[in-house]
Amino acid sequence: MPSLTVENYLKAILQIGLRESAEWVSAGQVAQALGVSPGTVTSMHKTLGEADLVVYRPYEGVCLTEAGQMLGMRVLRRHRLIEQFLVETLGLSWDQVHEEAEHMEHAVSDDLVERIDEFLGRPRFDPHGDPIPTATGTWPETVESATTLASCPPGSTVRVVRVTDQGAEFLQFLTHNGVALGVEGRVVSNNATAGTVMLEIDGAAVSLGGQEAAQLMVDRL
The missing domain is CATH 2.30.30.90 (Ferrous iron transport protein A (FeoA))
Known part of the structure; x- marks a missing residue:
């Protein structure tokens, strides 16, 4: 099972790439997102590269491999489904759920996440309007008009x-x-x-x- 740190890095790389519509993500961008030093990020990028989760290029950054992309999507799916669950079932407000989900996303199994998804009626979006990846690593169909x-x-x-x-x-x-x-x-x-x-x-x-x-x-x- 990937460590909490590995999951956090892959999720951050995935989200930055989505936000910037970019395939390659720099160490500086990841450092800012995770609140760590660029040197720490570079070291982890090399580790992720050795595990075939990213392609690492010095001074350019990283690009997720297919395996890294799938794992990052799994973590993001857990996070967003947990947020939706906390709002719908426990009545938490949308400003309370992000930090809770940050901790819980590493502790729940894929089987439990699937049960949560089914229980909620397979929502397409989380409480902040972010799309929730499917279990197969795809995005829900949306109309990109926003x-x-x-x-x-x-x-x-x-x-x-x-x-x-x-x-x-x-x-x-x-x-x-x-x-x-x-x-x-x-x-x-x-x-x-x-x-x-x-x-x-x-x-x-x-x-x-x-x-x-x-x-x-x-x-x-």
Whole structure:
């Protein structure tokens, strides 16, 4: 069974590659994601390469092999299903489940994860709108129409479908201001120079910084 550290690295490499739409991921990117030094990452990249879980190239980074991709997807599947389970069955809020799932994802078996998936009705998305990989390592069928709130011009009517920053503080801010998955609103203003976006939800204005607005994925209606 892969160690907790190996699973964390493979999941991080997978998520960075997905976020950046990149095949190769640098040591610096992984170091930032995991909060460790680049030297530590380079050492682990070599170890993962020796285990045929990544292809490692000095000064370029790593690319997941088929085996590394499958293992990374398994960990990500566990994480997102656990998050959904905690929200649906235990009533935890979306800002509470990420850290819990970080610990639990390494302790549950694939058999238990399959039972959780079946119990929940095989959900396609987790509480933050992230797609949940299938047991065979594929993604659920989705319509790729979402864009960032930061890219929407004033006057746009939008529906929130995903939040890519899952830090508790940011999610609590969104909840306090009535922003949640499925909520619809209107872009009142979008000032790229000032780096601010004003969103109106049910008559109330929500002011977001440019970076915050970039973490909200929306469908334009």
